[in-house]
Amino acid sequence: MFRTIRAHIAIPYIVLILAATVVLTIYSSNVAQDSYLADLESQLSAEARLVSESTSLLPTESAPADGIDALVKRLGQLLQARVTVIDPDGVVVGDSEEDPAKMENHRDRPEVQVALAGNQGSSTRYSRTLGYPMMYVAIPVRTSDGQVIGVARVALPLTQIEERVTRLRYTIAGATLLTALLAGLLAVFIAEQITKPVRKLTDLAEQMARGNLAGRIHTSSRDEVGRLGKAFNQMADEVQAQIEAMDAQRNMLTAVLAHMADGVLITDAEGHVRLLNPAAARLLGVDQEAAVGERFVALVRDHQITGIWRRCREINEELGETVEMGRQRPFLRVVATPLSDTAEGECLVLLQDLTEMRRLETVRRDFVSNISHELRTPLAGLKAVVDTLRDGALEDPAAARRFLDRIDTEVDVLTQMVRELLELSRIESGQVPLRLAPTAVADLVIPPVDRLQPQAERSGLSMAVNLPSAGEEPGLPFVLADAERVMEVVTNLVHNAIKFTPAGGQVTILADVAGEEVIVSVQDTGIGIPADDLPRIFERFYKADRARSGGGTGLGLSIARHIVQGHGGRIWAESVEGKGSTFYFSLPVATRAAANP
Numbered sequence: 001m002f003r004t005i006r007a008h009i010a011i012p013y014i015v016l017i018l019a020a021t022v023v024l025t026i027y028s029s030n031v032a033q034d035s036y037l038a039d040l041e042s043q044l045s046a047e048a049r050l051v052s053e054s055t056s057l058l059p060t061e062s063a064p065a066d067g068i069d070a071l072v073k074r075l076g077q078l079l080q081a082r083v084t085v086i087d088p089d090g091v092v093v094g095d096s097e098e099d100p101a102k103m104e105n106h107r108d109r110p111e112v113q114v115a116l117a118g119n120q121g122s123s124t125r126y127s128r129t130l131g132y133p134m135m136y137v138a139i140p141v142r143t144s145d146g147q148v149i150g151v152a153r154v155a156l157p158l159t160q161i162e163e164r165v166t167r168l169r170y171t172i173a174g175a176t177l178l179t180a181l182l183a184g185l186l187a188v189f190i191a192e193q194i195t196k197p198v199r200k201l202t203d204l205a206e207q208m209a210r211g212n213l214a215g216r217i218h219t220s221s222r223d224e225v226g227r228l229g230k231a232f233n234q235m236a237d238e239v240q241a242q243i244e245a246m247d248a249q250r251n252m253l254t255a256v257l258a259h260m261a262d263g264v265l266i267t268d269a270e271g272h273v274r275l276l277n278p279a280a281a282r283l284l285g286v287d288q289e290a291a292v293g294e295r296f297v298a299l300v301r302d303h304q305i306t307g308i309w310r311r312c313r314e315i316n317e318e319l320g321e322t323v324e325m326g327r328q329r330p331f332l333r334v335v336a337t338p339l340s341d342t343a344e345g346e347c348l349v350l351l352q353d354l355t356e357m358r359r360l361e362t363v364r365r366d367f368v369s370n371i372s373h374e375l376r377t378p379l380a381g382l383k384a385v386v387d388t389l390r391d392g393a394l395e396d397p398a399a400a401r402r403f404l405d406r407i408d409t410e411v412d413v414l415t416q417m418v419r420e421l422l423e424l425s426r427i428e429s430g431q432v433p434l435r436l437a438p439t440a441v442a443d444l445v446i447p448p449v450d451r452l453q454p455q456a457e458r459s460g461l462s463m464a465v466n467l468p469s470a471g472e473e474p475g476l477p478f479v480l481a482d483a484e485r486v487m488e489v490v491t492n493l494v495h496n497a498i499k500f501t502p503a504g505g506q507v508t509i510l511a512d513v514a515g516e517e518v519i520v521s522v523q524d525t526g527i528g529i530p531a532d533d534l535p536r537i538f539e540r541f542y543k544a545d546r547a548r549s550g551g552g553t554g555l556g557l558s559i560a561r562h563i564v565q566g567h568g569g570r571i572w573a574e575s576v577e578g579k580g581s582t583f584y585f586s587l588p589v590a591t592r593a594a595a596n597p
Helices: 005-054 065-079 110-116 159-209 224-259 278-284 296-300 303-315 355-390 397-428 441-458 483-499 556-566 590-595
Strands: 082-086 092-095 121-126 133-142 148-157 263-267 273-276 319-324 331-338 347-353 437-439 462-466 479-481 506-514 517-524 571-576 580-588
Touching (some): 005 065, 005 082, 005 133, 005 148, 005 159, 065 082, 065 092, 148 159, 303 319, 355 397, 437 441, 441 462, 441 479, 441 483, 441 506, 483 556, 483 580, 556 571, 556 580
Parallel strands (some): 462 506
Antiparallel strands (some): 082 092, 082 148, 319 331, 506 517, 517 580, 571 580
């Protein structure tokens, strides 16, 4: 019914005070009225005795009725009251205000009946004759020997008493209202003082519910409210400490999940995703925020992962398998673990990306295969020559010399391979410092092209160099480079273009400015590179099918990649099988590199 504690306290007090004052008003007015009526009755009784003594002779021959009536009217004027004299038969023989002859018989009046019986009678009633309420007091009129020969009655209107009682009631009512108002204000004040700390506690509790844990209540009272405030502050301190600890743990867990390389998903009993980290979203190719709440099956879209997850939930045991999600998708180790400490059916799915490990394993396997292949050919040649010499070729000087030249050639191949391996190892380990200096692009491109021009002519190829000169707009800026190393890159790329371009083809060397770097490209119209081999051509010892029949160690492009990356540049290739290839590498402009060493 009441919405506030203040109302619970104040309103009952006010109602109680109003009820008490109303009862007091009614009781006081009734007591006053009874007191007034008793006083009036005593007054009328005395006046009635006076009238009785004055009219002890009722109408006789010596005292006619007219004389009694005249006496009664004089007494009425003296007493300022209505005086009536009645004979034993109830006939009015005198009245101070009316003509007795016109008045009805009064024997049935209560006070008259009591007086005729010899006692004092009184009554209060509405006078039909006068038209307002009156109080009547009747005294028997006796002879000298005590015989009742009539009744003397005196009456006064009650209007004065009613007016007095009304004024008294108004006075008491006014005092009551004033007292109730003051009491109500006092009750409201007391209720306010009592409920003010409670309201503060309520406000602080609502603030805590909204996340503001810094608020505290300050109270100096030692009553129940003071102890409640102290207990509330202690509770708030403990809650704040616990929430801060939970926030720290949550932030730590969030940071761990966010920076984990492995994907983590948690599903609920209905199979919806409750949590996934950025790694899981990346591996599955989904939006992290949109994925929360989605069904696991619809999110993963892979029957192998879904099968592992379902079996884990069915047998309630940890399961782990490797999953190949497709040629262009990651290779994963999937581990599904039931969360037994939570609701039944919840599951933790861990996605470990083994793509790089698999790639490295493939590279290692290919490396072993390629280096075995590269070593087997010259070693087999050496073995054959040695066997031939041992079988008698040493006796033939011409054949022996020819076989020794073959041995020298194979040893040169092995020596070149070892030299390139050592050089690649030194470059990768950073043991070969680059001597960088501002260099013109033409000084990096023209010398290797000039050295390889005769080889291109022997292969029936045309070779062109297109470099903007310094006078052209825009001209090529200087680049910050180790000239010897960059010329090695150009030599490798041009040599490969010549080697894999059939006779009648074209090899073109271009250079252009792109932002704050210069991009050099080597284009050929050769046999091209298969799309499957293109991502791996810069790996050591890796040879595409087109290179299997050609010579070389398979280390040139890997060395070129490390040299370019050591300069802070990029190297890449574009190719269409059967139509040719284009190799690109970039070098930083000298001014930018000098400003940012």
